[in-house]
Amino acid sequence: xxxxxxxHESKELLRAAGIDxxxxxxxxxxxxxxxxxxxxxxxxxxxxxxxxxxxxxEHHLVRLGLPDVAAxxxxxxxLLATRRAEDGDTSLLVCRMVSGRREVIxxxxxxxxxxxxxxxxxxxxxxxxxxxxxxxxxxxxxxDAEELIDALExxxxxxxxxxxxxxxxxxxARILETLGRLGAERTDIRSIDINPLIVAGDAPIVVDAxxxxxxxxx
Amino acid sequence: MSTLTARFRPLxxxxxxxxxxxxGHPGKFGSVAYHxxxxxxxxxxxxxxxxxxxxxxxxxxxxxxxxxxxxxADLAFICxxxxxxxxxxxxxxxxxxxxxxxxxxxxxxxxxxxxxxxxLVALGRELDLLIAGPNGQGLVSTGVGxxxxxxxxxxxxxxxxxxxxxxNIASSFMxxxxxxxxxxSKAISCGNSAALELADYLExxxxxxxxxxxxxxxxxxxxxxxxxDVARAHSARKPLVLVRGGVTDAxxxxxxxHTGALASDARVFAGxxxxxxxxxxxxxxxxxxxxAAFATQPLPRGPRTLIFTVAGGWGVLTSDAxxxxxxxxxxxxxxxxxxxxxxxxxxxxxxxxxxxAGGETRDTVPEVLELMAAHADVDAVVYLGIGIQAAQANMxxxxxxxxxxxxxxxxxxxxxxxxxxxLAAAEASRRHGKPILVASELVYTxxxxxNAGPLGVTEAGRMTAPSGQxxxxxxxxxxxxxxxxxxxx
Numbered sequence: 001x002x003x004x005x006x007x008h009e010s011k012e013l014l015r016a017a018g019i020d021x022x023x024x025x026x027x028x029x030x031x032x033x034x035x036x037x038x039x040x041x042x043x044x045x046x047x048x049x050x051x052x053x054x055x056x057x058e059h060h061l062v063r064l065g066l067p068d069v070a071a072x073x074x075x076x077x078x079l080l081a082t083r084r085a086e087d088g089d090t091s092l093l094v095c096r097m098v099s100g101r102r103e104v105i106x107x108x109x110x111x112x113x114x115x116x117x118x119x120x121x122x123x124x125x126x127x128x129x130x131x132x133x134x135x136x137x138x139x140x141x142x143x144d145a146e147e148l149i150d151a152l153e154x155x156x157x158x159x160x161x162x163x164x165x166x167x168x169x170x171x172x173a174r175i176l177e178t179l180g181r182l183g184a185e186r187t188d189i190r191s192i193d194i195n196p197l198i199v200a201g202d203a204p205i206v207v208d209a210x211x212x213x214x215x216x217x218x
Numbered sequence: 219m220s221t222l223t224a225r226f227r228p229l230x231x232x233x234x235x236x237x238x239x240x241x242g243h244p245g246k247f248g249s250v251a252y253h254x255x256x257x258x259x260x261x262x263x264x265x266x267x268x269x270x271x272x273x274x275x276x277x278x279x280x281x282x283x284x285x286x287x288x289x290x291a292d293l294a295f296i297c298x299x300x301x302x303x304x305x306x307x308x309x310x311x312x313x314x315x316x317x318x319x320x321x322x323x324x325x326x327x328x329x330x331x332x333x334x335x336x337x338l339v340a341l342g343r344e345l346d347l348l349i350a351g352p353n354g355q356g357l358v359s360t361g362v363g364x365x366x367x368x369x370x371x372x373x374x375x376x377x378x379x380x381x382x383x384x385x386n387i388a389s390s391f392m393x394x395x396x397x398x399x400x401x402x403s404k405a406i407s408c409g410n411s412a413a414l415e416l417a418d419y420l421e422x423x424x425x426x427x428x429x430x431x432x433x434x435x436x437x438x439x440x441x442x443x444x445x446x447d448v449a450r451a452h453s454a455r456k457p458l459v460l461v462r463g464g465v466t467d468a469x470x471x472x473x474x475x476h477t478g479a480l481a482s483d484a485r486v487f488a489g490x491x492x493x494x495x496x497x498x499x500x501x502x503x504x505x506x507x508x509x510a511a512f513a514t515q516p517l518p519r520g521p522r523t524l525i526f527t528v529a530g531g532w533g534v535l536t537s538d539a540x541x542x543x544x545x546x547x548x549x550x551x552x553x554x555x556x557x558x559x560x561x562x563x564x565x566x567x568x569x570x571x572x573x574x575a576g577g578e579t580r581d582t583v584p585e586v587l588e589l590m591a592a593h594a595d596v597d598a599v600v601y602l603g604i605g606i607q608a609a610q611a612n613m614x615x616x617x618x619x620x621x622x623x624x625x626x627x628x629x630x631x632x633x634x635x636x637x638x639x640x641l642a643a644a645e646a647s648r649r650h651g652k653p654i655l656v657a658s659e660l661v662y663t664x665x666x667x668x669n670a671g672p673l674g675v676t677e678a679g680r681m682t683a684p685s686g687q688x689x690x691x692x693x694x695x696x697x698x699x700x701x702x703x704x705x706x707x
Contacts, residue, residue, distance in 0.1 A: 105476060105477070105480075107475060107476065107477025107480075108477060109475065109477045109478045109481040111442065111481060111486045113439050113442035113486075114439075114442035114445075114446065114486055114490060115442060115443060117481065117486055117489065119477045119480060119481065121480060127476060127480065128476065128479065128480060133480045133485060134485070134488070134489060134492075135481065135485050135488070135489035136489045136492070137442075137446055137486075137489060137490060137493060142705075142706065143705055144493060147492060147493070147705075148489075151489075151492055191475035191477055191478050192475070192477065193475045193476050193477050195476055210475060212475055
């Protein structure tokens with residue numbers, strides 16, 4: 001049976017592969033979350049994190065833009081109170097708040113005919129509705145990653161747009177190439193979602209990730 | 219000759235062909251294939267085999283393959299029932315046959331035949347026999363005048379080679395070859411693709427010196443990675459135009475991820491085409507037009523397009539299509555505007571599209587075609603409205619006054635002009651190494667008359683697109699491919 005890694009484990013896997021992931025803290029208590037938030041700097045996001053917790057937004061397991069200690073304390077207590085037995089091991093994940101008006105989704109999937117494929121889509125968490133997603137068979141060589149960015153129908157959104165700078169294409173391309181390399185090297189990976197990848201200023205920042213692994217959890 | 223071209227040589231350039239399943243009945247597949255081979259002027263020797271030695275088309279037949287002299291045939295076209303084919307193929311190998319096209323049915327397309335198909339593949343390997351099919355409708359190779367198929371038509375010779383996972387669609391492409399006069403080198407229907415599949419033929423076409431463009435109809439890909447490698451290597455050498463059938467959005471991947479949910483078969487295949495430089499086309503007719511353009515026009519160096527028209531509306535629609543297709547409808551270069559100002563009255567458009575508004579005189583159109591093609595800021599030209607003068611000449615011819623009142627003189631002048639324009643477009647295109655696509659629906663609507671405009675385009679070895687929009691879409695595919703080539707080779 002395939003299983004999913006927790007958000008934190010997923011991000012650690014991406015980080016180990018060379019993708020920039022902003023610092024975050026995995027803690028067990030509200031008090032530790034407050035301490036972590038003070039270390040990272042406000043505002044922060046607080047999420048309930050565990051292997052059996054996917055699709056956190058839909059289940060209201062994310063608290064965004066917490067401005068101060070009191071807000072973190074309240075959010076931490078609330079999230080811990082929502083835990084259910086079937087969630088298994090859970091922790092609190094404290095992340096620095098990332099804001100940007102543009103979101104994308106990047107990912108990896110195994111196609112039954114063509115094998116590992118890298119995906120890029122506009123809209124981040126709204127990607128399924130927007131439907132502007134493009135694929136390339138991994139590994140991405142030469143200009144494949146740049147071409148993937150160019151293949152988006154509304155890719156102009158990633159250029160200079162309403163006061164926002166153009167996205168750093170080289171950084172985005174590197175993320176896509178790394179996903180492709182993971183697809184080729186790690187045959188145990190069934191799929192990866194980086195969703196959303198928020199464009200903050202010009203930098204694409206990994207805000208949430210979900211890695212699906214073949215076989216039973218070790 | 220590469221190993222690959224040597225391997226396919228007996229299939230596409232046989233010195234002699236054994237045909238099995240030939241019969242006294244002219245409707246049997248073997249008889250039809252035998253007929254088509256003779257009717258289309260196959261250059262080598264034919265060895266028809268009929269188990270009773272029946273006379274077919276007034277010619278005697280061999281009773282067994284073993285009676286065929288050794289070393290004279292290197293291809294077998296098999297139309298016998300599947301139950302006898304193993305024995306027949308062994309006999310073929312004995313007389314020096316190196317390749318077989320198995321047209322017979324009853325193999326892997328049915329549950330009962332799957333085992334027989336596996337044995338067929340094993341036999342091919344054992345006998346070192348290249349086996350195409352089974353259950354295919356045949357192949358053509360114009361280099362040796364070979365129409366080894368159980369259906370019509372036989373295309374004129376030319377630079378396009380076809381491989382199709384549907385026999386009917388191979389025929390459709392051949393019908394377009396006959397219609398347009400832009401001919402084929404080879405065409406094969408894969409049948410069940412038991413031993414040789416679409417990618418194998420494409421790999422061969424990519425190395426075959428007689429193939430300049432490949433045209434494929436694809437439904438299923440057996441080995442994705444191999445398809446990707448073959449297509450990429452093909453595009454690096456020559457264009458590959460492809461129509462894909464059977465793509466639905468149903469093929470969502472089994473994964474609990476968003477990426478998995480978004481990974482439809484159609485989206486992944488669009489990525490494959492982008493990565494491999496395949497010119498993907500939705501319809502058979504536009505696929506043929508695209509292959510024909512690749513085969514007869516220089517590759518555009520970029521997307522900067524001029525539209526040249528003799529009337530407003532065509533230019534407007536074609537401009538819209540140009541922008542929509544991602545081509546660059548460039549502002550008319552100043553020096554070009556100044557030159558044309560000196561040639562026609564001031565009512566002309568003075569912008570792109572160039573519309574002379576009827577102000578042209580005898581030599582204006584060829585001169586403007588030359589000026590456009592020669593201009594450094596122009597990569598491609600779409601020329602609209604060829605044949606309208608000849609169409610009027612045809613009306614003169616059919617009217618009550620022909621040939622009096624000077625109608626004959628003016629009618630013949632019009633027809634001569636349209637022919638000249640067609641030839642001038644091709645000449646300017648060749649001289650400057652830039653595509654000039656000619657479009658007019660008269661290529662279809664005036665076929666019975668034989669309009670001098672489209673006929674002139676054919677005489678120049680090119681084809682007339684049936685509309686400006688279709689010419690633009692073809693051009694956009696050429697620009698896309700040229701861009702891919704520039705990036706990848």
